[in-house]
Amino acid sequence: MNVLVAYDVATESAGGRRRLRKVAQACKNFGQRVQKSVFECVLSEMQFEELVRCLVEIIDEKEDSLRVYRLVEPKEKYVQVFGVDTSVDFDEPLVL
Amino acid sequence: MHQLLNTLYLTTEGAYLRLDHDTLRVEVERETKLQVPIHHLGGIVCFGDVLVSPAALARCAQDGRFVVFLDRNGRFQARVEGPISGNVLLRCAQHAAMGSVDKTLSIARNVVAGKIQNSRQIVLRAARESDQSDDGDALRQTAEALANVLGRVPLSPDLEHLRGLEGEAARKYFATFDRMVREDRAVFALNGRNRRPPTDPVNALLSFLYALLMNDCVAALEGVGLDPQMGYLHALRPGRAALALDLMEELRSVFADRLALTLINRKQVAASQFHARPGGAVHLEDAARKEVIVAYQKRKQEEITHPVLDQKMPLGLVPHVQARLLARVLRGDLNAYPPFLFR
Numbered sequence: 370m371n372v373l374v375a376y377d378v379a380t381e382s383a384g385g386r387r388r389l390r391k392v393a394q395a396c397k398n399f400g401q402r403v404q405k406s407v408f409e410c411v412l413s414e415m416q417f418e419e420l421v422r423c424l425v426e427i428i429d430e431k432e433d434s435l436r437v438y439r440l441v442e443p444k445e446k447y448v449q450v451f452g453v454d455t456s457v458d459f460d461e462p463l464v465l
Numbered sequence: 466m467h468q469l470l471n472t473l474y475l476t477t478e479g480a481y482l483r484l485d486h487d488t489l490r491v492e493v494e495r496e497t498k499l500q501v502p503i504h505h506l507g508g509i510v511c512f513g514d515v516l517v518s519p520a521a522l523a524r525c526a527q528d529g530r531f532v533v534f535l536d537r538n539g540r541f542q543a544r545v546e547g548p549i550s551g552n553v554l555l556r557c558a559q560h561a562a563m564g565s566v567d568k569t570l571s572i573a574r575n576v577v578a579g580k581i582q583n584s585r586q587i588v589l590r591a592a593r594e595s596d597q598s599d600d601g602d603a604l605r606q607t608a609e610a611l612a613n614v615l616g617r618v619p620l621s622p623d624l625e626h627l628r629g630l631e632g633e634a635a636r637k638y639f640a641t642f643d644r645m646v647r648e649d650r651a652v653f654a655l656n657g658r659n660r661r662p663p664t665d666p667v668n669a670l671l672s673f674l675y676a677l678l679m680n681d682c683v684a685a686l687e688g689v690g691l692d693p694q695m696g697y698l699h700a701l702r703p704g705r706a707a708l709a710l711d712l713m714e715e716l717r718s719v720f721a722d723r724l725a726l727t728l729i730n731r732k733q734v735a736a737s738q739f740h741a742r743p744g745g746a747v748h749l750e751d752a753a754r755k756e757v758i759v760a761y762q763k764r765k766q767e768e769i770t771h772p773v774l775d776q777k778m779p780l781g782l783v784p785h786v787q788a789r790l791l792a793r794v795l796r797g798d799l800n801a802y803p804p805f806l807f808r
Contacts, residue, residue, distance in 0.1 A: 398487035399502055413468075416504060459505040462762030464474045464755050465491055465498055 371440035372417060374400070374408045374424070379432040391427045392435075395420070403456050409440075411459060469765070469781045470507030472681075474758045475515045476751065482509065484521040506530055508684055510677075512754070513537035531684045538662075538669075538748055539676035544683070551690020558795040559695050559708075572711075572794065572802045573627055573698040578618045579715030579804020581634045585611040586807050587718045588638065591645035591726070600644040607641045628698070631714075642667070645726050652736035653729050662746030666739040667725065669747040670757070674721035675713070677761050682709040682716070685784035689792050712787055715804040720780070724764050733760065773803045 374396055378389040396402070399420045400410025412420060421437060428435050441447045450456075457463075473489070475482060481492045489506070491499040503524065508531035511517065517532060525532045526547035534542045562568040585608050592604035614634045621627040639658045646653045646667070655667040663669040683706050686693040696707025698714065728734045738753035749757070765781030774786065783805050793799040 394486055397485075397500070397502070399504070401500070401502075410502075411505070413504075457499065457501075459471060459501055460766075462474070462759040463471055463499070463501065463506075464758045464762075465477050465480060465493075 370412055370414070370417060371442055371444050372400070372410045372412055372420070373438040373440055374410065374420070375436045375438075376406050376424075376428070377434040378406075378428065385429075385432065388427055388429060388433065392424060392433075395423045395427060401456055401459075403454075409456065469779045471505050472762070473501065473506050473509045474512070474762075475509065476512045476755055476758070478514045479516075481516045481518070482511075482521050483518040484524050489521060503528070503530070508532065508680070510535060510680055512539070529688075531680070531687070533680050535676060539673040539754075541676065541679070546687075551687070555690050555792055555796065556692050556695075558797070559691055562795050563695060563697070569697045570621075570624060570627070572791070573624060574618055574621065575802045575804050576698050576711050576714050577627055577631045577634075578615060579806060580631065580717065581611055581615045581618065582804075583715055583807050584634070584638045584718040584722070585615070587723050587726075588641070588645070590723075595644070595647075603641050603644050607637055610637045624698070631698075642722075647730045648732055649729070649736055652739075662742075662744070664745045665747055666736065667729070669739060669749055670725045670728065670734065671721060673749060673754070673757060674725055674761060675717065677758065678713055678716060678720045679706070679709060681765075681781070682706075682712045682784050685788040686712065688785060689788040691788060691792060691795075712784060712791070715787070715806075716784060719783075719805070719807045720761075720764065724760060728757065728760055769807075772806055 376392055378392055379385045380389055393402075393406075396408035396410070399412060399416060400408045403409050410420065424435055424437075475491065477493055479493060480498070483490050483492065485500065487504070488500050488502050489509075490497055509517070509525065510533045512535050515534075522532060522545050526545055529547055532545040534544070536542055562572070588604050588608045588611065592601045592608065595601040595604065611634055614630055614637070618627070618630055621630055635658065639655065642655045643650065643653075653667050655665060658671070659665075659668050660672050663672045683693045686709055691708060693706040693709040695701070696709070696711045699705070699707035699710045701707055733756055734749075734753050738750045740748050740750060742748055765779060767780045768777055769780050769783070770777050771783065771786060773790065778786070787805050790799065791802055794802045
Protein backbone atom coordinates (compact mmCIF):
# COMPACT_ATOMS: atom_id res chain seq x y z
CA MET A 370 0.00 0.00 0.00
CA ASN A 371 1.01 3.61 -0.53
CA VAL A 372 1.14 5.69 2.62
CA LEU A 373 1.87 9.33 3.26
CA VAL A 374 3.33 10.35 6.62
CA ALA A 375 3.41 13.98 7.76
CA TYR A 376 4.61 15.22 11.12
CA ASP A 377 5.24 18.23 13.28
CA VAL A 378 7.60 17.73 16.14
CA ALA A 379 8.07 20.49 18.76
CA THR A 380 11.77 21.31 18.62
CA GLU A 381 12.15 23.96 21.34
CA SER A 382 13.84 21.48 23.65
CA ALA A 383 16.80 19.17 23.07
CA GLY A 384 14.45 16.24 23.65
CA GLY A 385 12.18 17.51 20.88
CA ARG A 386 15.05 17.78 18.44
CA ARG A 387 16.04 14.23 19.30
CA ARG A 388 12.47 13.05 18.66
CA LEU A 389 12.49 14.87 15.32
CA ARG A 390 15.64 13.06 14.22
CA LYS A 391 14.21 9.73 15.35
CA VAL A 392 10.92 10.25 13.55
CA ALA A 393 12.74 11.20 10.35
CA GLN A 394 14.98 8.14 10.57
CA ALA A 395 12.05 5.81 11.21
CA CYS A 396 10.30 7.22 8.14
CA LYS A 397 13.45 6.83 6.06
CA ASN A 398 13.59 3.17 7.02
CA PHE A 399 10.25 2.62 5.37
CA GLY A 400 10.09 5.14 2.56
CA GLN A 401 11.47 8.33 1.18
CA ARG A 402 11.36 12.01 1.98
CA VAL A 403 9.32 14.02 -0.51
CA GLN A 404 9.17 17.26 1.48
CA LYS A 405 10.79 18.48 4.69
CA SER A 406 8.49 16.58 7.01
CA VAL A 407 6.51 14.52 4.55
CA PHE A 408 7.38 10.96 3.60
CA GLU A 409 5.91 8.55 1.06
CA CYS A 410 6.17 4.86 1.84
CA VAL A 411 5.25 1.73 -0.11
CA LEU A 412 4.51 -0.94 2.47
CA SER A 413 2.94 -4.29 3.15
CA GLU A 414 0.20 -4.45 5.81
CA MET A 415 2.72 -5.71 8.33
CA GLN A 416 5.27 -3.04 7.58
CA PHE A 417 2.52 -0.46 7.86
CA GLU A 418 1.64 -1.59 11.38
CA GLU A 419 5.30 -1.64 12.27
CA LEU A 420 5.87 1.90 10.99
CA VAL A 421 2.89 3.32 12.88
CA ARG A 422 3.82 1.56 16.11
CA CYS A 423 7.38 2.74 15.78
CA LEU A 424 6.36 6.37 15.15
CA VAL A 425 3.78 6.51 17.93
CA GLU A 426 6.41 5.24 20.33
CA ILE A 427 8.80 8.06 19.44
CA ILE A 428 6.51 11.08 19.46
CA ASP A 429 5.35 12.97 22.52
CA GLU A 430 1.60 12.95 22.15
CA LYS A 431 1.23 16.18 24.17
CA GLU A 432 3.47 18.26 21.93
CA ASP A 433 3.89 16.60 18.53
CA SER A 434 1.51 15.83 15.72
CA LEU A 435 1.60 12.89 13.38
CA ARG A 436 -0.63 12.16 10.40
CA VAL A 437 -0.65 9.00 8.34
CA TYR A 438 -2.69 8.94 5.13
CA ARG A 439 -3.42 5.90 3.07
CA LEU A 440 -3.18 6.88 -0.61
CA VAL A 441 -5.53 5.71 -3.32
CA GLU A 442 -3.73 3.49 -5.79
CA PRO A 443 -2.41 3.64 -8.42
CA LYS A 444 -0.41 6.56 -7.21
CA GLU A 445 0.43 7.84 -10.71
CA LYS A 446 -3.25 8.41 -11.29
CA TYR A 447 -4.15 10.13 -8.04
CA VAL A 448 -1.07 12.04 -6.99
CA GLN A 449 -0.12 15.23 -8.80
CA VAL A 450 3.32 16.68 -8.31
CA PHE A 451 4.37 20.20 -9.26
CA GLY A 452 7.69 21.91 -8.92
CA VAL A 453 10.83 20.27 -7.61
CA ASP A 454 10.54 16.51 -7.32
CA THR A 455 13.54 14.40 -6.46
CA SER A 456 11.68 11.27 -5.47
CA VAL A 457 12.65 7.87 -6.85
CA ASP A 458 10.15 5.17 -7.78
CA PHE A 459 11.49 2.10 -5.99
CA ASP A 460 9.53 -0.22 -8.28
CA GLU A 461 11.20 1.07 -11.41
CA PRO A 462 14.51 -0.48 -12.47
CA LEU A 463 17.21 0.64 -10.03
CA VAL A 464 20.43 0.94 -11.99
CA LEU A 465 23.23 3.18 -10.89
CA MET B 466 2.61 -16.03 -3.64
CA HIS B 467 5.34 -13.66 -2.73
CA GLN B 468 5.86 -10.28 -4.26
CA LEU B 469 8.39 -9.59 -6.97
CA LEU B 470 11.00 -7.51 -5.20
CA ASN B 471 13.22 -5.10 -7.03
CA THR B 472 16.90 -5.72 -7.70
CA LEU B 473 19.45 -2.96 -7.29
CA TYR B 474 22.07 -2.98 -10.02
CA LEU B 475 25.27 -1.07 -9.36
CA THR B 476 27.35 -0.43 -12.44
CA THR B 477 29.15 2.79 -11.48
CA GLU B 478 32.85 2.30 -10.82
CA GLY B 479 33.77 3.25 -7.31
CA ALA B 480 30.21 3.27 -6.00
CA TYR B 481 30.00 2.51 -2.30
CA LEU B 482 26.97 0.77 -0.87
CA ARG B 483 26.43 1.15 2.84
CA LEU B 484 23.86 0.25 5.41
CA ASP B 485 22.11 3.20 7.04
CA HIS B 486 19.65 1.89 9.62
CA ASP B 487 17.06 -0.02 7.58
CA THR B 488 18.06 1.56 4.30
CA LEU B 489 20.83 1.05 1.80
CA ARG B 490 22.68 4.14 0.63
CA VAL B 491 24.70 4.31 -2.55
CA GLU B 492 27.49 6.88 -2.54
CA VAL B 493 29.59 7.91 -5.47
CA GLU B 494 32.52 10.14 -4.55
CA ARG B 495 31.02 10.68 -1.09
CA GLU B 496 27.79 12.00 -2.52
CA THR B 497 24.58 10.09 -1.83
CA LYS B 498 23.09 9.05 -5.16
CA LEU B 499 20.32 6.81 -3.94
CA GLN B 500 18.81 5.71 -0.67
CA VAL B 501 16.42 2.77 -0.67
CA PRO B 502 14.59 1.14 2.24
CA ILE B 503 15.97 -2.38 2.30
CA HIS B 504 12.49 -3.97 2.19
CA HIS B 505 12.07 -2.96 -1.45
CA LEU B 506 15.01 -5.08 -2.54
CA GLY B 507 15.26 -8.79 -3.20
CA GLY B 508 18.91 -8.51 -3.96
CA ILE B 509 21.85 -6.51 -5.21
CA VAL B 510 23.98 -7.10 -8.28
CA CYS B 511 27.35 -5.34 -8.47
CA PHE B 512 29.32 -4.95 -11.68
CA GLY B 513 33.06 -4.38 -11.53
CA ASP B 514 34.61 -2.14 -8.89
CA VAL B 515 31.74 -1.60 -6.52
CA LEU B 516 32.26 -1.58 -2.77
CA VAL B 517 29.77 -2.95 -0.31
CA SER B 518 30.23 -2.24 3.38
CA PRO B 519 30.58 -5.22 5.72
CA ALA B 520 27.48 -4.14 7.62
CA ALA B 521 25.42 -4.03 4.42
CA LEU B 522 26.71 -7.46 3.39
CA ALA B 523 25.94 -8.93 6.79
CA ARG B 524 22.45 -7.50 6.80
CA CYS B 525 21.63 -8.81 3.32
CA ALA B 526 23.03 -12.25 4.12
CA GLN B 527 20.99 -12.37 7.30
CA ASP B 528 17.75 -11.36 5.53
CA GLY B 529 18.34 -13.77 2.66
CA ARG B 530 18.72 -11.00 0.09
CA PHE B 531 21.26 -12.01 -2.49
CA VAL B 532 24.41 -10.02 -3.15
CA VAL B 533 26.21 -10.98 -6.32
CA PHE B 534 29.46 -9.67 -7.69
CA LEU B 535 29.99 -9.82 -11.44
CA ASP B 536 32.86 -8.47 -13.46
CA ARG B 537 32.18 -5.58 -15.80
CA ASN B 538 31.01 -7.91 -18.54
CA GLY B 539 28.53 -9.75 -16.40
CA ARG B 540 30.73 -12.76 -15.72
CA PHE B 541 30.06 -14.28 -12.32
CA GLN B 542 32.65 -13.69 -9.62
CA ALA B 543 31.16 -14.24 -6.19
CA ARG B 544 27.97 -14.47 -4.25
CA VAL B 545 27.43 -13.71 -0.59
CA GLU B 546 25.15 -16.16 1.13
CA GLY B 547 23.82 -16.32 4.64
CA PRO B 548 23.38 -19.42 6.73
CA ILE B 549 21.80 -22.30 4.82
CA SER B 550 18.10 -22.02 5.29
CA GLY B 551 15.19 -23.73 3.66
CA ASN B 552 14.06 -27.22 4.20
CA VAL B 553 16.50 -30.08 4.82
CA LEU B 554 13.88 -32.62 3.87
CA LEU B 555 13.37 -30.93 0.53
CA ARG B 556 17.09 -30.94 -0.14
CA CYS B 557 17.22 -34.63 0.81
CA ALA B 558 14.48 -35.32 -1.72
CA GLN B 559 16.44 -33.30 -4.26
CA HIS B 560 19.54 -35.43 -3.71
CA ALA B 561 17.55 -38.66 -3.69
CA ALA B 562 16.06 -37.80 -7.09
CA MET B 563 19.62 -37.66 -8.41
CA GLY B 564 19.97 -41.34 -7.54
CA SER B 565 16.79 -42.27 -9.37
CA VAL B 566 17.43 -42.67 -13.09
CA ASP B 567 13.74 -42.39 -13.93
CA LYS B 568 13.13 -39.23 -11.98
CA THR B 569 16.29 -37.53 -13.23
CA LEU B 570 15.50 -38.36 -16.83
CA SER B 571 11.88 -37.32 -16.51
CA ILE B 572 12.79 -33.88 -15.12
CA ALA B 573 15.59 -33.39 -17.64
CA ARG B 574 13.33 -34.37 -20.53
CA ASN B 575 10.69 -31.85 -19.55
CA VAL B 576 13.30 -29.14 -19.12
CA VAL B 577 14.61 -29.77 -22.62
CA ALA B 578 11.12 -30.00 -24.06
CA GLY B 579 10.27 -26.64 -22.46
CA LYS B 580 13.39 -25.10 -23.87
CA ILE B 581 12.77 -26.33 -27.41
CA GLN B 582 9.11 -25.39 -27.35
CA ASN B 583 9.85 -21.86 -26.15
CA SER B 584 12.60 -21.24 -28.69
CA ARG B 585 10.23 -22.56 -31.35
CA GLN B 586 7.65 -19.98 -30.27
CA ILE B 587 10.24 -17.22 -30.61
CA VAL B 588 11.15 -18.44 -34.09
CA LEU B 589 7.51 -18.67 -35.18
CA ARG B 590 6.73 -15.24 -33.89
CA ALA B 591 9.70 -13.77 -35.74
CA ALA B 592 8.53 -15.59 -38.87
CA ARG B 593 5.09 -13.97 -38.55
CA GLU B 594 6.58 -10.53 -38.08
CA SER B 595 9.17 -10.86 -40.80
CA ASP B 596 8.59 -8.78 -43.92
CA GLN B 597 11.07 -10.72 -46.08
CA SER B 598 9.58 -13.89 -47.48
CA ASP B 599 12.89 -15.82 -47.56
CA ASP B 600 13.48 -15.00 -43.87
CA GLY B 601 9.99 -16.16 -43.03
CA ASP B 602 10.49 -19.40 -44.93
CA ALA B 603 13.86 -20.12 -43.33
CA LEU B 604 12.43 -19.47 -39.88
CA ARG B 605 9.41 -21.66 -40.51
CA GLN B 606 11.80 -24.41 -41.60
CA THR B 607 13.73 -24.01 -38.36
CA ALA B 608 10.49 -24.19 -36.41
CA GLU B 609 9.65 -27.41 -38.17
CA ALA B 610 13.07 -28.85 -37.45
CA LEU B 611 12.66 -27.89 -33.80
CA ALA B 612 9.25 -29.56 -33.70
CA ASN B 613 10.90 -32.69 -35.08
CA VAL B 614 13.55 -32.69 -32.31
CA LEU B 615 10.84 -31.96 -29.76
CA GLY B 616 8.98 -35.07 -30.88
CA ARG B 617 12.04 -37.23 -30.19
CA VAL B 618 12.58 -35.88 -26.64
CA PRO B 619 10.08 -38.20 -24.89
CA LEU B 620 11.78 -41.20 -26.56
CA SER B 621 15.32 -40.39 -25.45
CA PRO B 622 16.64 -43.41 -23.52
CA ASP B 623 19.23 -41.65 -21.36
CA LEU B 624 20.72 -38.29 -20.37
CA GLU B 625 23.54 -38.47 -22.91
CA HIS B 626 21.10 -38.89 -25.76
CA LEU B 627 18.91 -36.14 -24.37
CA ARG B 628 21.84 -33.73 -24.20
CA GLY B 629 22.54 -34.61 -27.81
CA LEU B 630 19.01 -33.65 -28.76
CA GLU B 631 19.33 -30.40 -26.86
CA GLY B 632 22.54 -29.61 -28.72
CA GLU B 633 20.92 -30.40 -32.04
CA ALA B 634 18.00 -28.10 -31.26
CA ALA B 635 20.32 -25.31 -30.16
CA ARG B 636 22.39 -25.57 -33.35
CA LYS B 637 19.28 -25.42 -35.52
CA TYR B 638 17.90 -22.51 -33.53
CA PHE B 639 21.06 -20.42 -33.70
CA ALA B 640 21.62 -21.27 -37.37
CA THR B 641 18.76 -18.96 -38.35
CA PHE B 642 19.00 -16.57 -35.41
CA ASP B 643 20.30 -13.92 -37.83
CA ARG B 644 17.05 -14.01 -39.71
CA MET B 645 15.24 -12.62 -36.70
CA VAL B 646 17.45 -9.52 -36.66
CA ARG B 647 15.89 -6.72 -38.66
CA GLU B 648 18.30 -3.83 -38.07
CA ASP B 649 21.93 -3.53 -39.07
CA ARG B 650 22.38 -7.14 -40.08
CA ALA B 651 25.98 -6.68 -41.09
CA VAL B 652 26.97 -5.87 -37.51
CA PHE B 653 24.48 -8.04 -35.70
CA ALA B 654 25.38 -11.23 -37.50
CA LEU B 655 25.78 -14.36 -35.46
CA ASN B 656 28.22 -17.09 -36.36
CA GLY B 657 26.75 -19.66 -34.09
CA ARG B 658 26.67 -19.23 -30.36
CA ASN B 659 30.03 -18.50 -28.77
CA ARG B 660 31.10 -17.39 -25.32
CA ARG B 661 34.04 -17.03 -22.97
CA PRO B 662 34.58 -14.58 -24.46
CA PRO B 663 31.74 -13.74 -26.85
CA THR B 664 33.25 -12.64 -30.14
CA ASP B 665 30.43 -10.70 -31.78
CA PRO B 666 27.86 -8.15 -30.57
CA VAL B 667 24.89 -10.53 -30.52
CA ASN B 668 26.79 -13.11 -28.50
CA ALA B 669 28.01 -10.40 -26.14
CA LEU B 670 24.44 -9.22 -25.62
CA LEU B 671 23.12 -12.76 -25.10
CA SER B 672 25.87 -13.63 -22.65
CA PHE B 673 25.16 -10.52 -20.64
CA LEU B 674 21.41 -11.22 -20.49
CA TYR B 675 22.02 -14.86 -19.57
CA ALA B 676 24.20 -13.69 -16.69
CA LEU B 677 21.34 -11.52 -15.40
CA LEU B 678 18.86 -14.37 -15.76
CA MET B 679 21.24 -16.80 -14.06
CA ASN B 680 21.27 -14.67 -10.92
CA ASP B 681 17.50 -14.63 -10.83
CA CYS B 682 17.36 -18.41 -11.23
CA VAL B 683 19.82 -19.05 -8.41
CA ALA B 684 17.90 -16.64 -6.17
CA ALA B 685 14.59 -18.32 -7.04
CA LEU B 686 15.91 -21.79 -6.17
CA GLU B 687 17.48 -20.61 -2.96
CA GLY B 688 14.26 -18.85 -2.07
CA VAL B 689 12.40 -22.14 -2.29
CA GLY B 690 15.09 -23.93 -0.32
CA LEU B 691 16.57 -25.97 -3.15
CA ASP B 692 20.28 -26.48 -3.65
CA PRO B 693 21.12 -24.63 -6.89
CA GLN B 694 24.17 -26.82 -7.53
CA MET B 695 22.37 -30.15 -7.59
CA GLY B 696 21.02 -30.34 -11.14
CA TYR B 697 19.66 -33.07 -13.38
CA LEU B 698 20.21 -32.12 -17.00
CA HIS B 699 23.52 -30.40 -16.41
CA ALA B 700 26.40 -32.49 -15.13
CA LEU B 701 27.57 -31.71 -11.62
CA ARG B 702 30.79 -29.79 -11.40
CA PRO B 703 32.25 -27.93 -8.43
CA GLY B 704 31.15 -24.32 -8.43
CA ARG B 705 28.57 -24.80 -11.16
CA ALA B 706 24.98 -24.05 -10.29
CA ALA B 707 23.67 -26.99 -12.31
CA LEU B 708 20.06 -26.80 -11.14
CA ALA B 709 19.95 -23.08 -11.87
CA LEU B 710 21.20 -23.88 -15.37
CA ASP B 711 18.46 -26.49 -15.70
CA LEU B 712 15.83 -24.00 -14.63
CA MET B 713 17.26 -21.41 -16.98
CA GLU B 714 16.96 -23.56 -20.11
CA GLU B 715 13.24 -23.09 -20.59
CA LEU B 716 13.48 -19.38 -19.73
CA ARG B 717 16.41 -18.35 -21.92
CA SER B 718 14.47 -17.61 -25.07
CA VAL B 719 11.62 -15.88 -23.24
CA PHE B 720 13.73 -13.72 -20.92
CA ALA B 721 16.86 -13.12 -22.94
CA ASP B 722 16.75 -14.05 -26.65
CA ARG B 723 13.53 -12.21 -27.41
CA LEU B 724 14.73 -9.21 -25.41
CA ALA B 725 18.08 -9.13 -27.23
CA LEU B 726 16.22 -9.10 -30.55
CA THR B 727 13.87 -6.37 -29.36
CA LEU B 728 16.78 -4.21 -28.20
CA ILE B 729 18.49 -4.56 -31.58
CA ASN B 730 15.38 -4.20 -33.71
CA ARG B 731 14.18 -1.14 -31.81
CA LYS B 732 17.68 0.34 -32.03
CA GLN B 733 17.95 0.59 -28.27
CA VAL B 734 21.46 -0.74 -28.63
CA ALA B 735 23.62 0.39 -31.52
CA ALA B 736 26.59 -1.12 -33.26
CA SER B 737 28.80 1.70 -31.96
CA GLN B 738 28.21 0.58 -28.37
CA PHE B 739 30.11 -2.66 -28.84
CA HIS B 740 33.86 -2.63 -28.69
CA ALA B 741 36.22 -5.30 -29.91
CA ARG B 742 39.10 -6.04 -27.58
CA PRO B 743 42.47 -7.52 -28.46
CA GLY B 744 42.01 -11.28 -28.59
CA GLY B 745 38.64 -11.04 -30.29
CA ALA B 746 36.36 -10.46 -27.31
CA VAL B 747 33.50 -8.04 -27.84
CA HIS B 748 32.36 -5.87 -24.95
CA LEU B 749 29.33 -3.72 -24.30
CA GLU B 750 29.99 -0.16 -23.22
CA ASP B 751 28.68 1.25 -19.93
CA ALA B 752 25.70 3.20 -21.27
CA ALA B 753 24.49 0.22 -23.28
CA ARG B 754 24.85 -2.09 -20.29
CA LYS B 755 22.61 0.18 -18.26
CA GLU B 756 20.09 0.28 -21.08
CA VAL B 757 20.08 -3.51 -21.21
CA ILE B 758 19.59 -3.86 -17.45
CA VAL B 759 16.70 -1.40 -17.47
CA ALA B 760 15.08 -3.28 -20.36
CA TYR B 761 15.58 -6.58 -18.54
CA GLN B 762 13.97 -5.24 -15.36
CA LYS B 763 11.07 -3.83 -17.37
CA ARG B 764 10.64 -7.16 -19.11
CA LYS B 765 10.34 -8.85 -15.73
CA GLN B 766 7.50 -6.52 -14.80
CA GLU B 767 5.38 -7.49 -17.82
CA GLU B 768 2.21 -9.30 -16.83
CA ILE B 769 1.68 -12.82 -18.12
CA THR B 770 -0.73 -15.60 -17.28
CA HIS B 771 1.04 -18.65 -15.97
CA PRO B 772 -0.24 -21.60 -18.03
CA VAL B 773 -0.13 -24.14 -15.20
CA LEU B 774 -1.42 -22.01 -12.33
CA ASP B 775 -3.72 -20.02 -14.63
CA GLN B 776 -2.83 -16.96 -12.64
CA LYS B 777 -1.70 -13.50 -13.66
CA MET B 778 1.76 -12.50 -12.50
CA PRO B 779 4.78 -10.46 -13.53
CA LEU B 780 7.13 -12.45 -15.76
CA GLY B 781 9.85 -11.98 -13.15
CA LEU B 782 8.02 -14.28 -10.75
CA VAL B 783 8.11 -17.18 -13.20
CA PRO B 784 11.52 -18.52 -12.03
CA HIS B 785 10.16 -18.57 -8.46
CA VAL B 786 6.99 -20.38 -9.51
CA GLN B 787 8.97 -22.92 -11.55
CA ALA B 788 11.30 -23.52 -8.61
CA ARG B 789 8.26 -24.21 -6.46
CA LEU B 790 6.78 -26.61 -9.02
CA LEU B 791 10.12 -28.39 -9.18
CA ALA B 792 10.14 -28.71 -5.41
CA ARG B 793 6.71 -30.35 -5.58
CA VAL B 794 7.95 -32.84 -8.16
CA LEU B 795 10.97 -33.73 -6.01
CA ARG B 796 8.76 -34.26 -3.01
CA GLY B 797 6.48 -36.49 -5.04
CA ASP B 798 3.43 -34.20 -4.83
CA LEU B 799 3.47 -33.80 -8.57
CA ASN B 800 4.19 -36.53 -11.12
CA ALA B 801 6.01 -34.65 -13.84
CA TYR B 802 7.74 -31.30 -13.93
CA PRO B 803 5.65 -28.83 -15.98
CA PRO B 804 8.07 -26.48 -17.75
CA PHE B 805 7.01 -22.89 -18.31
CA LEU B 806 5.57 -22.67 -21.80
CA PHE B 807 5.35 -19.20 -23.18
CA ARG B 808 1.99 -18.40 -24.75
